[in-house]
Amino acid sequence: MSAAVPDTPRWPAALPDHGRFAYRPIHRRPDWQWPGGARLAVYLGYNLEHFAFGDGLGAALGPVSPHPDVLNFSWREYGNRVGAWRCLDLFDQLGLPAGTLVNTALYDHCPELVQAHVARGDEIVGHGHTNAERQGGWSEGHERELLASCRARIARESGRAPAGWLSPWISESPRTPDLLAETGYAYTLNWCHDDQPVPLRTRSGTALWSVPYPQELNDIPMLVARQMDTRDFFALVQDHFDEMLLQARAQPLVMGLALHPYIVGQPHRLRHLRGALEAFARARDAGRIWFTTPGAIAAHMQALAAERPGEFA
Template identity: 75%
Template sequence: MSAPHDPARTRWPERLPGHDRFDYRPITRRHDYAWPNGARLAVYLGFNIEHFAFGDGLGACIGPASPHPDVLNHGWREYGNRVGAWRCLQLFDQLGLPTGTLVNTALYDHCPELVQAFAARGDELIGHGHSNAERQGQLSEEEERALLQRCRDRIERESGQAPAGWLSPWISESRLTPDLLAETGYTYTLNWCHDDQPMRMRTRGGGRLWAVPYPQELNDIPMIVARQMDSRAFCDMVVDNFEEMLTQSQAQPLVMGLALHPYIVGQPYRLRHLREVLGHLARARDEGRVWFTTPGAIARHMEAVAADAPAGAFD
């Protein structure tokens, strides 16, 4: 007969594996600062313009995925580039709202005029991989470094601005992604959704890299596609989130991002509701209650704040 199990003899690791990119610090114990003009809440639009390979790779689906070529789901996503993004751009112009435009560099081959339309209005262009049909985290270190450098060089060559920020397609990272971002000239990442304030990340070479909050709930893909929330409920959620964060920001500076994809919110019946919610945010901006900005401006402001802060305030 085997001896009875003794729980006291079970060996558990003292510490679970971690990433060591930043230390734990609760939101209630942070260095205080303000956004420009004394604002306490920074708000930005993360507008994703993306291109997907036909007959291969990944992509969000409106209906069950079919064997490639999946014409139904590919065509639904392509509606965003042909129609939805242009309708959204008109709305952004009407309200005078800047965007952080997340760019697949394959768009320069497919529909370069779309990227140019956002660059021409002065929007920040943010690296978002070559295509959203691929996962970055599956690449080797050499392949990933080459992807980051090629995307940065292509955006600078085509649009005249080198991207400071990066969002991986499908938020797919390797263990080295933050290191490689810093080493290839990026100053911030949107991949991490762990906080409501920007966080400085450690990298292997000591390079500066900020994690600017990017929303995984205030985001049309997980809410409308995955959870099948209707457009009115999604827009109500955005307003509720905004008003609650305004209240919370009285105590400390916060960041609220809103992630949008034109093949989703560019559908006319959803755009109708988005028009209302963006008007609500624009009025708050006009009243001086928020700083409506871009992720890159947030990262630059944090560099200035950190330079004047006490030692260790953002470590």
């Protein structure tokens, strides 16, 4: 005898939702322009990170060994000692600003590296204290302390409090956007759900802008996790750029490129990065793109939302 079929399904009618933003298809959005009449905003999300020796998390070049994992620690440290300075030279040669995502542990380890970015006018973005840890599983008080202390230290050491945040390993608790707004941040790079900035709802009622941060135009998931060839990765970057220029004729868009100097600062990869950034610089010089920083993108959207209330919710 077959079992009776229940009258109602056992699963809920709707899946749990974050409540941060409503669904809104890309073709049903208000129109605007970036500064200078550009339709595509492009920025570098340039990650400067420091890792605990003998403890915690970290990207791996080779098999992870029990701590102290000298192979993988020293590979990452190459970025701060060599790769980051090579990248800085390249940014200077092309006159490109960077959204520099900073672990505050760098102020103890190599403060001159952060100062070099401040001196050239780069935006300093909060990126936790160290990428050896994740904040998503912490208590609310512990997470609030991290956000506030990183903001205060960047303000003290570099002269300006950061407007934006990227969590180490994109790790969030259910409260992270609320805490970011409450501790003074204006935007987050944690969400990769759109090609336009989107305001996130928070419990205080203060909007927190989500500026698109890439997880495919990103050297860690592509070159390390997926082991993509460097030539293929930067061909992907060029293809993405060309297609977004085409799509941006219809609506304004954002394209970020996420980089880590211990990866792209290796000489054989820097050569391919150079070609990609030269293409960006040519497009900037021709007035085809707005080459900027994530903070400038968020500030532009804040101003637009104030001028046109209700359109960007």
